Amino acid sequence: MPTMFRDGLLKGKRILVSGGGTGLGREMAEDYLRLGAEVYICGRRKNVLDDTAKELMAKHGGSVKTHSVDIRVAAAVDDMISAIWADGGPLTGLVNNAAGNFISPTKDLTPKGFDAIAGIVFHGSFYMTHACGRRWIEDGVKGSVISILTTWVWNGGPFTVPSAMSKAGVNIMTKSLAAEWGPYGIRLNAIAPGPFPTKGAWERLSPGQSTDGDTSRDGIPMGRVGEMDELKNLATFLMSDGCDYLTGQCIAIDGAGFNASGGNFSRLSKLSEEEWDNMREMIRSANDKDKAQRSV
Ligand code: HXC
Numbered sequence: 001m002p003t004m005f006r007d008g009l010l011k012g013k014r015i016l017v018s019g020g021g022t023g024l025g026r027e028m029a030e031d032y033l034r035l036g037a038e039v040y041i042c043g044r045r046k047n048v049l050d051d052t053a054k055e056l057m058a059k060h061g062g063s064v065k066t067h068s069v070d071i072r073v074a075a076a077v078d079d080m081i082s083a084i085w086a087d088g089g090p091l092t093g094l095v096n097n098a099a100g101n102f103i104s105p106t107k108d109l110t111p112k113g114f115d116a117i118a119g120i121v122f123h124g125s126f127y128m129t130h131a132c133g134r135r136w137i138e139d140g141v142k143g144s145v146i147s148i149l150t151t152w153v154w155n156g157g158p159f160t161v162p163s164a165m166s167k168a169g170v171n172i173m174t175k176s177l178a179a180e181w182g183p184y185g186i187r188l189n190a191i192a193p194g195p196f197p198t199k200g201a202w203e204r205l206s207p208g209q210s211t212d213g214d215t216s217r218d219g220i221p222m223g224r225v226g227e228m229d230e231l232k233n234l235a236t237f238l239m240s241d242g243c244d245y246l247t248g249q250c251i252a253i254d255g256a257g258f259n260a261s262g263g264n265f266s267r268l269s270k271l272s273e274e275e276w277d278n279m280r281e282m283i284r285s286a287n288d289k290d291k292a293q294r295s296v
Contacts, residue, residue, distance in 0.1 A: 001229040009240055011036035014091045016084065018071055018128060019098030021048040023198035024148060024231060026056075028095055031232040032239065034060045040084055040091070042067040043098065046295040068295045071098055071124030076296070081131040090139050093239050094132045096125040096147040096170065101163040102204040102283045103265055105276060114162045121166035126173060129188070133181060142185035146238050147174055149250055151192045151258035159265040160205070171250050178248030187247040189238050194254025194263055196226040200290075205265075207282035219261030226253060 015032045019025040020041025033039045033056055041064060043049050049066035056064050065087070067080045084091060100120035104113070129145055136143040150157070150164075153171040157164025174188045181188070197211035217224055234253055237243065257263040271279070 001227060004233050005035055005236055005240070007035065009035045009236070013037040013093055013239065014040070014084075014088065015093035015095065015239065016040040016042065016081075016091050016128075016132075017095040017097055018124070019043050020095075021045060021052045021066075023097075023200045024193070024196060024228075025095070025097035026052055027228045027232055028097065028235045029064065030056050030060070031236050032093075033057075033062045033064055035236060036062070037093075037239075038062070038088065039064045040067065041065075042069045042071070042080060044068060044070055044296050045290070045293045047293060070296045071128055072119035074123075074127045077124070077127040078131050081128075081135065085135060090135060090141045091132055091143065092141065093144045093146070094128060095235065095239075096128055096145065098124060099148065099163070099167075101160055101201070102287075103159045103207075103268060103279065105159065106161045108276070108280075109162070117162035118166045121163060122169045125166075125170045129173065129177065133177065133186060136186055137181070137184050140184075142187075142244075144186070144239055145174075145177075145188040146235060147171075147188070147190040149190045149192045151194065151252050151254055151263040153192065153250065154258070155262055155264065157264050159268045164264075174250060175248045182247060185244070187244065189247060190250035191231070191234055191238070192250055192252040192254065192258075193231055194220065194226055194252070194257045196228060196231055203286035204283050207279050207286070218267075219263075220255045220257040221260045222255030224255065226255065 010032055015037045017025045017029040020029040021043045029039050029041050041049055046068040053064040053066050069076050069080045071077055100117045147170050149167045149171055152164045153168040174190045178188045202211045252258055
């Protein structure tokens with residue numbers, strides 16, 4: 001795919017990507033670094049973050065710094081943001097990418113399962129945005145926030161209800177704060193990706209299927225999943241100068257999957273209890289592997 005942006009486009013920008021050690025977050029962080037931004041990534045697994053930072057800097061030079069944090073903890077978020085400000089001045093951009101999700105019949109969720117997802121997506125995205133936004137207002141910085149959502153913020157997410165509810169809340173945060181913080185020049189936008197296969201998401205949303213499995217293409221008029229470069233280009237566009245008047249929007253990038261077939265998991269109503277038991281086991285074992293690596 002051709003490079004859309006000139007070298008140095010993001011020079012002078014300082015951008016934090018939550019969940020930047022893996023998946024979509026890592027991809028966006030790489031593009032920001034490649035185009036000249038100073039990058040910070042945070043997550044719960046310090047070793048994963050440090051490996052990513054090392055690999056990205058070896059490839060592109062520049063600076064990627066890491067913070068291990070659980071964004072469900074407001075005080076930990078504020079401490080991290082304060083440390084970043086102290087490290088080299090205000091951030092100019094924040095990407096709320098970190099998420100938690102797994103498919104499950106809603107009747108089988110426990111309150112703790114709901115809270116695990118809502119804590120990361122709903123509360124965590126707010127804590128991050130609030131910690132940056134209040135400092136931007138105080139410092140007179142025209143910061144920019146991008147939140148990674150999904151198209152089910154518009155039509156609901158059967159079998160992913162905690163995620164759908166939480167991301168719908170973040171969509172409304174985006175619109176509310178675009179209006180409230182517009183007078184300060186602060187922008188908030190969101191991206192609603194269709195399927196862009198990553199290990200973390202696929203282990204929890206399509207367990208047992210490889211990330212290039214065919215089923216994710218069902219119902220997508222373009223007949224394919226997204227390419228990372230396409231997502232990165234949109235995330236870079238939204239973060240760059242030149243679209244200062246663009247705020248409060250959630251942009252789908254999904255090959256028209258949402259328009260054609262809803263883009264959610266309603267097809268899972270065909271699964272038997274036994275199939276759900278198998279799925280649950282696969283998801284739990286992926287969760288346990290990740291958890292063993294956590295440092296916070
Ligand atoms: C039912 C489940 C479950 C499952 C976990 N739980 N897996 N319940 N079915 N398959 C329940 C547990 O039983 C427990 O409740 C509760 O959830 C908390 O589980 P923990 O593992 O202790 O939680 P925690 O360590 O906090 O982990 C949070 C997590 C985990 C959300 C459960 O998956 C995680 O950390 N995920 C981060 C990465 C991620 O999810 N990436 C995918 C994002 S994709 P009880 O009561 O039993 O103790 C995305 C949208 C993509 O966001 C859209 C694409 C179109």
